Amino acid sequence: MNITVIGCGAMGGLYGAYLSQHHNVTVLDVAKDAIDAINAEGLEIVEPDGTSAVYHPHAATTTEGMAPQDLVIVFVKALFTDAALASDANIIGPDTYLMTLQNGGGHEEVLGKYAAADHVIIGTTQHNASRLGIRTMRHGGSGKTVIGGTAATLKQLSPIAEALTICGLETEVSADVQRLIWNKLFTNVSASALTGLFQMPLGFIATDEHAWLLCTKLVREAVEVARAAGFDFDADEKIAEVRHVCEASPEGVTSIQADIAAGRRTEVNTISGFVVSCASRHGVAAPNHEFVVSAIHALEGRALALRSA
Numbered sequence: 001m002n003i004t005v006i007g008c009g010a011m012g013g014l015y016g017a018y019l020s021q022h023h024n025v026t027v028l029d030v031a032k033d034a035i036d037a038i039n040a041e042g043l044e045i046v047e048p049d050g051t052s053a054v055y056h057p058h059a060a061t062t063t064e065g066m067a068p069q070d071l072v073i074v075f076v077k078a079l080f081t082d083a084a085l086a087s088d089a090n091i092i093g094p095d096t097y098l099m100t101l102q103n104g105g106g107h108e109e110v111l112g113k114y115a116a117a118d119h120v121i122i123g124t125t126q127h128n129a130s131r132l133g134i135r136t137m138r139h140g141g142s143g144k145t146v147i148g149g150t151a152a153t154l155k156q157l158s159p160i161a162e163a164l165t166i167c168g169l170e171t172e173v174s175a176d177v178q179r180l181i182w183n184k185l186f187t188n189v190s191a192s193a194l195t196g197l198f199q200m201p202l203g204f205i206a207t208d209e210h211a212w213l214l215c216t217k218l219v220r221e222a223v224e225v226a227r228a229a230g231f232d233f234d235a236d237e238k239i240a241e242v243r244h245v246c247e248a249s250p251e252g253v254t255s256i257q258a259d260i261a262a263g264r265r266t267e268v269n270t271i272s273g274f275v276v277s278c279a280s281r282h283g284v285a286a287p288n289h290e291f292v293v294s295a296i297h298a299l300e301g302r303a304l305a306l307r308s309a
Contacts, residue, residue: 001070001163004028004091006084008038008059010129011101012075013137017043017055018167025057026066028088035059037135044136068093071160074100078107078270085114097160101125101145103188103255104270105181106277108150121157123147124180127169144170148177182226186238187245188256189272190218193292196256196266197299203250206243214288215242221288222275228282260296263303268296 001023005016008029016027020043027043029035038059046052060066069091076084081102085092092098092114099121100107111120126143145164147157157173164171174180191205194215198204205211216239223235246252259266272292279286 002067003071003073003163004063004066004069004088005057005073005075006088007074007076007080008034008043009075010131010137011125011127012073013043013131014045014127014129014139015073015075015101015169016057017045017137018169019164020055020057021167023163023167026063026069027057027059028061028063029059030061031134032061034134035061041135044133046132046136046138048139048141063088063091066091068096070095071097071099071163074098074102074107074111076102077265078102078104078267079265081107081110082113085111089114095119097121097157099123099147099160101147102267102270103184104267105178105185105274106270117151118149118156119152121147121149121152121160122181123177124184125169142170144172146172146174146177146180148174179231182229182231183233185271185274186219186222186233187242188254189222189275189289189292190215191242191246192254192256193218193268193272193296195252195254196260196268197292197295199257199261201250201257202246202252202254206246206250212243215239217288218292221286225275225279225282225284225286225289228284229278256296260299260303263307265300266296268293272296 003019003023004026005012006028008027016025019025042054042056044054097119098111098115101123108120108122123146125145128140130138132138154173161171161173194205205215219239220235223233256266272289275289276286
């Protein structure tokens with residue numbers, strides 16, 4: 001397959017590297033120094049056991065001159081998705097599948113502006129990665145990737161799953177992918193969001209009684225919104241799972257915490273903001289998540305004001 005990965009950060013780099021074993025892969029990024037390094041020396045993936053391997057996808061900063069691809073995978077931050085797809089629209093043809101494994105929900109609405117509904121793929125993955133250098137990524141852990149769509153049939157998406165699986169990215173197709181996205185969302189909209197607000201690691205959320213009280217309120221409210229959207233979860237079970245995440249990685253720094261610390265814009269609109277938009281759509285209240293979204297945007301504004309002072 002001809003595959004382009006938009007966004008060569010940690011996860012984009014991981015997928016681009018693995019997929020290049022059996023497919024014609026291009027990784028796109030705006031960081032020219034990283035692109036030049038990848039083209040010169042390859043993408044290095046350091047595995048959990050400490051071993052490493054170098055892969056050689058093509059790397060570029062622009063899609064100029066490229067033909068429509070069979071598959072385009074979006075791995076940029078969600079707030080940049082629309083702009084990235086607009087600038088790379090030439091590689092999206094009528095037969096191109098457009099796929100996202102980004103955090104949060106609601107991405108299909110943006111992708112649907114650039115591809116037909118039955119060619120939009122949403123999903124979630126248990127793989128995780130972090131950047132060690134401009135051309136080096138650490139593969140933190142493996143697991144299943146699950147994909148689905150709002151209009152595509154399971155049979156239609158099976159070749160995509162097979163294309164990923166043969167490259168070491170075990171993938172299955174599910175008719176219940178939206179439920180899986182919700183299930184992954186509960187930790188992000190509670191503990192992760194609070195690490196951003198408090199600028200403290202995950203362990204603090206579980207050990208501070210006030211932070212934990214807020215965390216449980218956010219989980220319960222998200223469960224109610226999910227139920228209104230047609231997905232039934234047990235709130236106590238989800239709270240226990242979130243607590244386990246916090247206790248298993250007490251020093252864990254989330255992406256939203258790191259973004260706020262660095263004065264960068266966050267993905268809050270597709271994480272906590274997704275809960276707010278779903279609540280509004282289904283006529284239920286989500287005041288705690290509305291507060292989180294506004295508070296995080298205020299912190300983004302504070303960083304901008306301090307830079308401008």
